[in-house]
Amino acid sequence: MRWQTLEYAARSKMNGMLQIRDLSVSYYTDMGRAHALNHVNLELRSGEKLGLVGESGSGKSTMGLAMMRMIKPPGRIEGGAVTIGGTDLLSLSDKEMLKSRLSTISYIPQGAMNSLNPVLKIKRQMIDAHNAHRENRNTDTIMTLAREAITSVELGEHVLEMFPHELSGGMKQRVCIAIGILLQPQVIIADEPTSALDVVTQRQVIETLNKVQAKIGSALILIGHDMGLMAQSMDKVAVMYAGEIVEVNEVETVFNAPKHPYTQSLISSLPRLENRGKFQGIPGMAPSLYQLPDGCKFHPRCPKHFERCTSEIPLPQILEDGNYVACHLHGAS
Amino acid sequence: MTSIIELRGISKLYKVGKKEVRALNNISFNLEGEPAKIITVAGESGSGKTTLASIMLGLIKPSTGNVVYQGEDIHHLSSTEYKEFRKNVQAVFQDPFAVFNPFYPVDHLLEVPIRKFNRQLKKAQRKKLMEEALEAVGLQPREILGRYPHQLSGGQRQRINVARAIVIKPKLLVADEPVSMVDASLRANILEALVSLRENYNVNIIYITHDLTTAYHVSDSIIVLYRGSVMEAGSIIPVIETPQHPYTRLLINSIPWPDLSRKWDNQIHENPDIQEIGEQGCRFYSRCPERMDSCLQAPRLLSLKKGHLACCHLFQREGAESPLTDHL
Numbered sequence: 001m002r003w004q005t006l007e008y009a010a011r012s013k014m015n016g017m018l019q020i021r022d023l024s025v026s027y028y029t030d031m032g033r034a035h036a037l038n039h040v041n042l043e044l045r046s047g048e049k050l051g052l053v054g055e056s057g058s059g060k061s062t063m064g065l066a067m068m069r070m071i072k073p074p075g076r077i078e079g080g081a082v083t084i085g086g087t088d089l090l091s092l093s094d095k096e097m098l099k100s101r102l103s104t105i106s107y108i109p110q111g112a113m114n115s116l117n118p119v120l121k122i123k124r125q126m127i128d129a130h131n132a133h134r135e136n137r138n139t140d141t142i143m144t145l146a147r148e149a150i151t152s153v154e155l156g157e158h159v160l161e162m163f164p165h166e167l168s169g170g171m172k173q174r175v176c177i178a179i180g181i182l183l184q185p186q187v188i189i190a191d192e193p194t195s196a197l198d199v200v201t202q203r204q205v206i207e208t209l210n211k212v213q214a215k216i217g218s219a220l221i222l223i224g225h226d227m228g229l230m231a232q233s234m235d236k237v238a239v240m241y242a243g244e245i246v247e248v249n250e251v252e253t254v255f256n257a258p259k260h261p262y263t264q265s266l267i268s269s270l271p272r273l274e275n276r277g278k279f280q281g282i283p284g285m286a287p288s289l290y291q292l293p294d295g296c297k298f299h300p301r302c303p304k305h306f307e308r309c310t311s312e313i314p315l316p317q318i319l320e321d322g323n324y325v326a327c328h329l330h331g332a333s
Numbered sequence: 334m335t336s337i338i339e340l341r342g343i344s345k346l347y348k349v350g351k352k353e354v355r356a357l358n359n360i361s362f363n364l365e366g367e368p369a370k371i372i373t374v375a376g377e378s379g380s381g382k383t384t385l386a387s388i389m390l391g392l393i394k395p396s397t398g399n400v401v402y403q404g405e406d407i408h409h410l411s412s413t414e415y416k417e418f419r420k421n422v423q424a425v426f427q428d429p430f431a432v433f434n435p436f437y438p439v440d441h442l443l444e445v446p447i448r449k450f451n452r453q454l455k456k457a458q459r460k461k462l463m464e465e466a467l468e469a470v471g472l473q474p475r476e477i478l479g480r481y482p483h484q485l486s487g488g489q490r491q492r493i494n495v496a497r498a499i500v501i502k503p504k505l506l507v508a509d510e511p512v513s514m515v516d517a518s519l520r521a522n523i524l525e526a527l528v529s530l531r532e533n534y535n536v537n538i539i540y541i542t543h544d545l546t547t548a549y550h551v552s553d554s555i556i557v558l559y560r561g562s563v564m565e566a567g568s569i570i571p572v573i574e575t576p577q578h579p580y581t582r583l584l585i586n587s588i589p590w591p592d593l594s595r596k597w598d599n600q601i602h603e604n605p606d607i608q609e610i611g612e613q614g615c616r617f618y619s620r621c622p623e624r625m626d627s628c629l630q631a632p633r634l635l636s637l638k639k640g641h642l643a644c645c646h647l648f649q650r651e652g653a654e655s656p657l658t659d660h661l
Contacts, residue, residue, distance in 0.1 A: 055516045056487070169378075198377035198543050203587040203597060225517050228546070228589030232597050255593050269521050270591040271546045276570075277528070279550070281521035285486040 016043035016322060018187050018219050023080035025059075025066050027289075028073075034289040036062040036075070038243045043322040044236075046186065049213065049220045051230035051251070053266075054240030055286050060223045061110070063240070064189045068107045069097050084186055102133040103183040108190040113172035116164040122150075122175055123160040129179050149178040152212050170201035174208055184216045191223040206233055227270055231255060236323070239263045242287050242297040245316075247325045259325040261302045296328065304329060337366040337504050337537060338389060338422065342398035345384050345561075356384045357395070358561040358616075362657040364539075366504055369531045371538040372661055373548040373569070375584075376558035382541045385558070386509045389539065390424050420450050423498035427510040429491035433482035439490075440478050442497050443467075450501045466496040469534060470526035488519030495526050499536060506530065509541045524551050545588055549573045554640075554661040557581050560616040563634055567641035567660050578643045580617045615646065623647060636660055 025037035037059045044050055054060050065071050067082050069089060082089045084104055089097060101107075109115065117125055126146040127139065147157050153174040164172055173193060180188060190209060194202040206222075210233050213220040222234060230237050230251065237254040239247045239262065247260040258264045265282045284301035287293055293300055299309040308328050316324040317331030325331075345357040364372070374382045387393045388400060391407045399406045402418050410418060426432065433442060443463045447454060454462070464474040470492040482490060491511060498506055508527065512520040528551055530536040542548055548555055549569060556566040557580065565578040576582045586598070614629040615621070621628065627646045634644040636655040 055519075199545070199587040199589075200377065200583055203589070206589075207597070226589060227517065227591040231591045231593055232589045252593060255591070266517075267591075269517070271521075271550045272592050273549070273590060273595065276550055279521040279525040279528075281488075281519060281525070285489070 016048075017046045017085055018042075018044040019081070019083040020067070021081045021083070023063070023066055023082065024078040025062050025071055025075060026078055027075045032290045035292060036243050036289055037066060040080070040243075040245050041316065041324075042238060042245065042248065044187075044219045044221070046219055047214070047217050048236065049210070049222065049234045050236045050238055050248075051234035052221055052223045052238050052240065053225055053227060053230060055225065057286060057289065058240040059243040060225075060240055061191055062243075064107060064191050064221065064223055067187075067189060068101060068105060070107070099133055102129060102180070102185060104185055105187040105189070106180040106183070106185040108176055108180045108188070108193050110192045111196060112176035112193065113164075113169055113196075116172060116175065118164050120163075121160070122162055122164070126150075126160070126179055126182060129182055134183055145182055146178075149182045150175070152181070152215055153178045153208050154211075168201075169197055170205055173197065173201075173205050177205070177209055177212065181212050181216060181218075185218055187219045187221070188213060189221045189223065192225075193222075194229070195224070202229075227266065239266065242292060243289060244297060244326065245324075246298065246327065247323075249319070249323045249325070250321075253323075259319075259330055260298075260327045261304050261329070262298050265301075265303070296326075335365065335367065337364045337402075339363040339401040340389070340398065341401060343385075343388060343395045343400070344397045345381070345388065345393070346396045355561050356381045357388070359398075360385065360563065360657075361398075362556075362661065364505065364537060365658075366537050369535045369537045370554060370661070371527065371531055371540055371552040373540045373542060373552040373555040374558060375542055375545055375548055375555055377543055377584075379560065380558040381561040382543075382558055383509055384561075386424075386507050386539065386541050390422060390507055391418070416450070420501050421504045423501070423503040423506050425491075425494050425498050425506060425508040425511045428514055429487050429494060430482075430514075432494060433490065435482055438479050438481055439485065439493055442493065443500055446497060446501050462500055463496075466500040467493070469499060469530065470496045471522060471529070472496070486519065487515050488522055491515050491519075491523050492526055495523065495530070499530060499534065502534070503536060505537045505539070507539045507541070510543070511540075512547060513542070513544065520547065527551055545573065545584060546590070556657070556661070557584070562616045563642075563644055563657065564617065565641075565643045565645075566634075566657055571638075571641045577637060577641070577648065578617075578645045579621050579623050579647075581643075583620075583622075615644075 020040060020042040023037060023040045027034040027036055040063060052060050066077055071077055089100060092100060123146060127142050130142045146160060150157060150159055155171060155174055194205050197205060206229060234251050237249060237251050238245050241262050247263050254263060255267060258267050269280050269282055282301060287297060295311045296309045296314050299305040314326045314328045316326045318324050340360055340362055343357055343360045347354045347356055374385055376382050388395050394408060407418055444459060447459050447462055467474045467477055472492055512523050515523060524547055527538055531538060540552055552569050555569050555572050557564045559580050565572055565581045573585060576585050613631060615632055618624050618628050632644050632646045632649060633654045634642055635648060636642050637648060640660050642655055642660050
């Protein structure tokens with residue numbers, strides 16, 4: 001455990017329901033070792049909604065998968081802890097982890113709607129999901145849960161009797177959300193749940209997700225790169241860059257007074273209604289995960305970098321409420 | 334009157350088993366091309382926007398109607414005329430990864446069109462053209478030439494695709510979702526490249542997208558399609574800032590603006606039980622919050638004012654349909 005993690009644990013007074021400490025993941029490929037996730041820390045309370053944003057390859061999905069312990073070879077969780085309500089998921093046996101999925105933590109993957117089995121009714125798929133992750137109960141009890149889940153995503157109960165091909169993209173995505181909340185997990189991770197949907201359906205799906213999250217009071221992590229969705233519905237935003245969280249902050253702070261230079265460039269690159277015709281991209285490109293730069297990972301693209309950034313890794317500076325920023329411009333030491 | 338390309342009453346029917354799906358319904362407009370414009374074609378998946386692009390490029394034939402290039406239907410051009418059409422009308426596609434051959438340096442992609450359309454050029458001249466095109470899209474030629482596709486980011490690759498299209502100096506670029514597969518932070522660079530093409534090289538651009546935010550930022554005019562029919566069209570500012578058609582209003586209300594002061598307001602209520610109506614009526618009937626009996630008859634596309642058209646019974650009056658061209 002790196003020392004700043006201890007400090008983070010000591011100084012973050014939040015004591016959240018979900019605690020991620022020092023989580024690291026690498027992929028071992030022919031090209032070498034890719035550091036996909038480097039010593040990531042995060043805390044979340046019940047009922048909180050966090051948006052996890054970053055460019056492709058910044059480690060967003062890896063983080064979601066690592067929390068579910070679903071990293072497959074050549075990937076490996078190198079260390080850390082993912083604690084939910086006092087239990088460290090990473091120390092559970094495989095069998096215990098299987099039972100935790102869906103009932104403690106659930107994951108709605110990218111393109112989830114294409115994961116539905118085309119030859120089974122929705123009902124059957126929900127029963128199967130239940131039985132895989134919870135001890136068998138009689139079908140009536142499960143069906144009550146299924147009906148409750150399907151109505152909470154604003155679909156009619158008749159959908160349970162339908163096959164996936166009879167549903168539109170938005171409806172399928174809602175079925176996947178219904179399966180995800182079937183066992184009322186404490187943490188829901190939704191990985192780009194709307195990336196294949198048009199704006200109207202996207203809005204409906206995100207609103208549904210927010211509604212069920214509020215109903216069951218779980219924590220929600222929305223993974224995506226659309227800052228618009230984060231502004232519309234999240235409480236907090238965690239910004240990832242090259243396998244690290246560079247800033248976690250309240251959504252208002254992220255949009256109005258971002259702290260990290262990367263967050264600042266990200267916010268000023270957004271197309272708003274007021275700045276029509278102005279474009280401000282972030283120059284340069286993200287570093288290769290096989291060959292990360294020394295010091296701060298962002299310094300080659302950072303407009304504000306100075307001597308120290310090229311050699312010394314910036315440690316997360318704890319702000320109030322478990323938020324932090326990892327940049328040499330902030331914090332004394 | 335000069336014109337780059339003209340669509341005359343284009344409709345496209347796809348046969349799905351025994352059913353017929355109308356992907357495009359009687360679309361006409363004339364792209365004059367002077368001064369150069371960026372025209373957005375917007376709509377959700379299934380609205381017919383990619384079909385429209387493919388028809389303009391001559392990749393598929395319309396079921397009825399003609400695409401006219403310099404006074405002639407593009408499917409009846411002689412081979413030299415067709416080659417000229419190809420030179421003047423170029424495309425950029427959605428996927429910045431699929432068009433590259435991983436075994437060649439990216440120079441190959443840029444050089445092939447030059448060789449094809451300007452055979453007499455020497456190697457040094459070809460290189461100069463390639464460098465100019467790369468600079469036009471905001472790339473440094475020495476950082477790009479000689480490198481392989483896997484060494485470049487998605488944003489760089491997509492800008493190379495734009496450079497490939499303009500290396501032979503077309504008059505019209507049809508860009509089908511050019512930024513949808515590129516990271517948000519890199520989109521700005523590609524959009525900037527498109528705008529600079531219009532300004533510095535006088536290239537007209539048909540920008541096909543479902544993303545009204547970027548459409549608002551780059552384009553001069555917009556055509557909003559829904560299930561193959563034009564719902565609303567006109568100059569970009571009135572259409573986005575004061576949308577009139579219920580469909581456009583729904584779309585614009587659903588944009589997740591990255592702006593805390595512009596949050597989604599009252600929730601959308603759609604009643605999925607309303608039956609679809611046949612070919613005769615308004616295509617948006619089943620989802621429209623303002624539907625009424627007259628909507629069972631097809632509305633006509635009429636101008637509300639200069640630079641703003643809508644096709645909806647809320648705005649019907651006497652008179653003939655207004656041509657799209659005059660308001661774009």
